[in-house]
Amino acid sequence: MSRQREPYLHTRISALTERLIAPDEVATLCGLSLSELAQRFGLERLLEEPHERRAKSRSVKQALINTLLNELRILIRPMNAAEAGLILAWGRKYALFNLKTLLRGKLYALNQDEIRANLYELPEHVRLPQQELFQAEGVLELLRKLEQGPYSLIAKQGREVFEQKREPFALEAALDQRYYLEMTRRLQQVPGSSQDELKQLLGAVLDRVGLLWLLRFRFSYGLSPSETFYQLVPSVRLLHRxxxxxxxxxxxxxxxxxxxxxxxxxxxxxxxxxxxxxxxLGGHVTRVSRRILANGQSGVARALAYLILREHGVLMLFSLVQGHLLGLPRELVEIAVEAQPPNCPLPLPSAA
Amino acid sequence: MSTTRQQLTAAFTQQLLALWAMVRVRFAKAARRLKGVIIAATNQAGPALASAATQVAQTWRQLRSAALWHEIRLRPLPMKHVRLLVITDDLPQTSLTLAETESFHPDTRPPAEQLLSGIPGRDYRAIYQQAHVRLEKIAKVVPVDAAPDLDAVRVIEHDALCTINEQLNERWAEASRFEEGFRRIDEQDRFVREQQAALENFSNLKIDLGALRNKTRFLDFYVGVVPRENVSRLQGAVTLADHLLFTYLEREQSTHVVIVGPRNEKEGQLASVLSSASFQSLPIPAGLENASPAHKYDELTAERDQLQTERDTLQAEVEAWEQTHRDFLRSARQALLMAAPFVTLDPSIRSAGHLAVVCGWVPARALAELEARLRASLALPFELEHRDPHPAERALVPTVAASHRLLSPFAMLVKQYGIPQYGEVDPTPLFAVTFLLMFGSMFGDLGQGAVIAGLAWIARAKLGLFYRFGVMAGLSSMCFGVLYGSLFGYEEILPALWMSPIHHPILMLQIALGYGVLFITLACGLAISNRLAVKAVAAAVFGHHGLVNLVFYLALVWGAVGLATSGHFGTAPLVLAIGALMALAGYAWSHLQAPLGEKILVVFIETLETVIGYTSNTLSFLRVAAFSLNHAALSLAVLTLAGMMGPAGHLITVILGNVFVIVLEGGIVMIQVMRLQYYEGFSRYFSGDGRAFAPLRLRRRAVGSS
Structure with missing residues (x-):
């Protein structure tokens, strides 16, 4: 396998790679003012609008997510169905955020404006039938509606768990679990030549998720070993079944x-x-992604690596903007963007 | 044998010809007799007949002016932009009145005035949508009339809409319980079927099932069904609780499992995991060790029958519920239909204080009636301003589609390509005429045309408006069949009114070329006219298929005719063609921003493309003649084959051959004509990027939920 087999995709990825934030740039970015950040990343229009702080923050995050998902759309164009399916399955996490917002809204009977204010506008290829879901009278009706579309497996699993347990935690855990299981299922469908690099990449993602959930469920939530195991997603690399x-x-x-x-x-x-x-673990995923982006031969693996790094970059940029909007001290912002270790130097009990 | 067949065929043909001759003689006699009767009657009742004829002519003129020519038009109806200022309280009535006139196409652009920033209908819209969705959900459980008659059109006030929404909420809560009930019964039924499937496995187990049914002091048993995708994780999880999982049956999406382990404190953990894994416990039938599986199977079948009875009972309850609430649901539907115009209009409404503005497009001829209706229905003062569309807004002005019923199927085909932009020529009438002309000439046969027209007529219920298309295409084919003297491929039975294509191929090709020249000239003329209509003078003169192109093309044709007739292209056409090409090249040169080399290359290729394009496009029309020859040749082939058969074989071959010709060649001809229309015609003069006129109407079933 060589990059010559998918020249268009590889060229596209290489061109997009210019947009990534290099590791040594992070410290410099932390030192920039809000207007300098806005100018550098083309966010002036959003930040200059006379909105309140929360609305500004929201519109910046929305714009960054749109940028990421538009790049995803560009990258899947030359891919075959199985490869595009895997990348789209990865991108559906944003639809899942919206789904959770809708479910919480229904669970806690929030008004529609409040729910709407917390939903992301997503491009068509990953969008939920939001308006239809909005009109559902309850969680079960919402999930049943969602079962009639590309989110059927996620919705079915969520509904079954909610019918059994009636616990919001169990419902959200089931949705997250089904999201990652769907990724591993899609991975099996991708042609063999790309599997090795994809396994390294998705393995790093799943190892991270698996260990974090394991530690959280066992020691933060105090679940039994068997309950914890049931909630986990076996990785395709280190933390296998x-x-x-x-x-x-x-x-x-x-x-x-x-x-x-x-x-x-x-x-x-x-x-x-x-x-x-x-x-x-986040650092580990980033390192694997950078390695595959730089040396990988599989187009789909490089595309996914790019998207993981791009997502990391846009979220970091959002943290920087958010830090400025909230007026947080630079030290805290540096911890948030992982430029400093998480040992809070400030005497803030809530942040410790 | 062969001689006998030839003799039979000859005899059959002779008989047919004799029969036809007899029919012709009798028809001629009958016609002469009828003529005599008419002359006699005319002489007797001359004045009365003359008066009747005058009346008929007058009625025809009226019909023609009222029904046809007013609706068949080449230019779209002139439109006006209207700006309606009303008091906010009058908005629901305004929207209702506008909907009743069916002549107001909302303009959703934000207003130029900064003050008009309020959106008064937003709350109404949200309530409407909720109520609408609830009613649609109820309509999935019980039948609700989708479009009931609106006996008295009235404004649905905000409070009334809220009340309906609340009532629909209550009704939906009841209806959803029925839905849930059906779902529960289906789930139980599925579970009983799972039990039936498991029965055989239970009966084959060489263990004491009674012991499995009851938990023992030391052992813990779970027998049940789990979704297939959860089995692997459940297996791992039960292992951690010191239990073992065995799979004994797999069916569709579910897996039957037995979980067994020691009784200890981990039992509680397991219960939680089983719940997460959607585990459903399967009861082990009592007495299986003593009774036969067939007996137990019958018991489960009886259980399913019981579920069916429950389902029937629930269905009866649903029907009773529907009877009780039918009137309410009908009135709710009516209210929502009457509320819909305000909701549809909502994006076009802006307000400041008590004043609201609604903008839209109205056909100029409907303006007076619209104003009169508003004056009659609005209680509070209002102001209606109107103006002609600005040139910059042309792309936003909706186009009123051709509405004559004869043209409607052709309008559908034109719509596949696009909608005429406001100011552009509507190609539908021209499309209809040229389509029928080309189809008929390429597929001219009296019998086959009659079959197409007849089939379209018979299937009119299924084809909807499109049946007229089939009938007209068939009639056109019949007309050309009479001109060509072709009846189901036979050219000897019917004397040709004009000529048979296969005997005059060169003439047919010449006519097709002439037709192509006319078609292309007309298309260029329309392109020029369309551009002049939108004041794009430079494009009309120098643009693609503009005036200079047309001059070049006609000069080329002139030269080609001279070449064909006298052997010389001629000086005048040569000068005209070269001059036109030079003008086009000069225009392209002056508008191209590129390095010198690229400019030379692009201008040269574009000029060459003009020459090649017009030549090849004209030659493209040779297919019209080619298919008429092809049709005759195919029919000849069928008849030659039939001539080699006996009488029965002859008949069968002729029938099957005609079916083959109608299906295969008819389809190909249709595609070729569409290709000529779309590519040689529409691409020259029709942009197709207009907006369809979609007026506010009262009887809209559903308003977009977004």
């Missing part, structure tokens, strides 16, 4: 870190808590 079975049976955070396979074990050695684990 058998390893998860072994890890969930351990009784402490430290024991789990020690029992992790390499290179996770080395990467996470000495971690003090979930936030630190989250940050270090």
């Amino acid at each position: 058998e390893r998860l079975l072994a890890l969930v049976n351990l009784d402490s955070f430290e024991e789990i870190i020690v029992a992790l396979p390499e290179p996770m074990k080395t990467d996470l050695a000495g971690s003090q808590g979930l936030i630190e684990v989250q940050q270090r």
Whole structure:
């Protein structure tokens, strides 16, 4: 397999790569003022509009997500159906955010304007039938409506769990779980030549999610090993099914870190808590993505790597803008964008 | 054998010819007799007949002016932009009146005035949509009349709409319980079917099922069904709770499993996991060890029958509920239909304080009536301003489609290409005439045309408006069949009124070329006219298919005719053609921003393309003659084959051959004519990027939910 096989896609990805934020740029960006950031990333119009702070923040995030999803649309054009399906399945996380907002709105009987204010406007290829869902009278009706479309599996799983347990937590966990399971299912459908690189990439994503959920469910929510295992998604790389079975049976955070396979074990050695684990694992996903983007031969794997990095970049940019809008000190903003370790230097009890 | 067949065929043909001769003689006799009767009657009742004839002519003139020519037009109806200022309280009545006139196309552009920023109908719209969705959901459970008669049109006030919405909410809560009831019964039915499927497996197990049914002191058993995609994770999870999972049956999307393990404190954890995995416990039938599986199967069948009875009972309840609420649901539907115009109009309404503005497009001829209706229906003062569309707004002005019923199927085909922009020539009448002309000439046969027209007439219920298209195409084919003297491929039975194409191929090709020249000239003329209508003078002169192009083309044709007749292209046409080409090249040169080399290349290629394009496009019309020859040749082939058969074989071959010709060649001719229309015609003069006139109407079933 070589890049010559998909010249258009590889050229597209290489051209888009110019838009990524390099790791050594982060510190510089932290030092820029809001107007400088706006000028550099073309956000002047959004930030100059006479809206209140929350609306500004919202419109910036909306614009950044639109940029990301439009690039996704451009990248899937030359792909075959299975490859495009995988990339679209990844992009559907934003539709899932909207779905959760709608479900919470229905669960807590929020008014429609409030729900609407928290929904993202998404492009057609990942959009939910929002207006139709809006008109549903309850969670079950909403999920039943959603079962008649591309989100049928996610909605079916969510509905079954909600019918059984009637717990918002169980419902959202089921939706998240089905999202990642759908990704692994789509991965199996992609032609073999791309599988290896995709497994490395999605493996890093799933390893991160798997370990974070494991630690959270076991030690933050106090679920039993069997309940925890049921909520997890086996990875296609390090934290596969058998390893998860072994890890969930351990009784402490430290024991789990020690029992992790390499290179996770080395990467996470000495971690003090979930936030630190989250940050270090995030760094691992970024490194794998950069490696595949730079050296990968599979177009779809490079496209996904680009999108993961681009998403990381736009979210970081949003954190910077948000920090300015909220008037947060630079030290906190640097922690938020992972330019500094999460040891808050400020005497703020709520941030500690 | 062969001689006998030839003799039979000859005899059959002779008989047919004799029969035809007899029919012709009798018809001529009858015609002569009728003529005599008419002459006699005319002589006797001359004045009365003359008066009747005058009346008929007068009626015809009236009909012609009222029904046909007013509706068949080449230019769209002149439109006016109207700006209606009303008091906000009068908005619902305004929208209702506008909808009743069916002549107001809303203009959704934001107003130029900064003050007009309020959107008064937003709340009304939200309530309407909620009520509408609720009614639609109820309509999925019980039948609700989709378009009931509106006995008395009235304004649906905000409060009334809120009340209807609340009532619909209550009705939907009741109706959804029925829906849920049906769902529950279906789920139970599915579960009983799962049990029936599991029965055989239970009976084959060599273990004490009684022990499995009751939890023991030391062992914990779960037997049940789980969605197939959850099995793997459930297996891992139960392992962590010191249990084992066995799969014993897989059916569609579900898997039957047995989970077994020691009784301990992890039992509680397992219950939570089973619940997350949508595990449904299957009861192990009691007495299976003593009774036969068939007996148990019958018991489960009886259970399914019981469920069917429950379903029937629930259905009866639904019907009773529908009877009770029929009137309310009907009145709710009527109210929503009457509320719909205000909701549709909502994006076009802006307000400032108590004043609201609605803008839209109205056909100029309907303006007076619109104003009169508003004056009669609005209680509070209002102001109606109107003006002609600005040139810059031309793309936004809606086009009123050709509405004559004979043209409606052709309008549908034109719409596939696009809608004429305001000011542009509506190609529908021209399309209809040229389509019928080309189809008939390419597929001229009296019998086959009659079959097409007859089939279209018979299937008119299924074809809808499109049946007229089939009938007219068939009639055109019949007319040309009479001209060509062709009846189901036979050219000897019917004397040709004009000529048979296959015997005059060169003439047919010459006529087709002449027709092509006329068609292209007309298309260019329309393109020029369209551009002049929108004041694009430069484009009308120098643009694609503009005046200079037309001069070049006609000079080319002139030269070609001279070449064909006298062997010389001629100086005058040569000068005209070169001059026109030079003008086009000069115009392209002056409008091109590129390096010198690129400019030379582009201008050269464009000029060459003009020469090649017009030549090839004209030659393209040779297909009109080619298909008429092809049709005759195919028929000849069928008849030659039939001539080799006996009488029965002859008849069968002729029938099958004609079916083949109608289906295959008819389809091909249709495609070729469409291609000539779209490519050689529309692409020259028809932009097709206009907007269809969609006036506010009262009887809209659904308003866009977005």
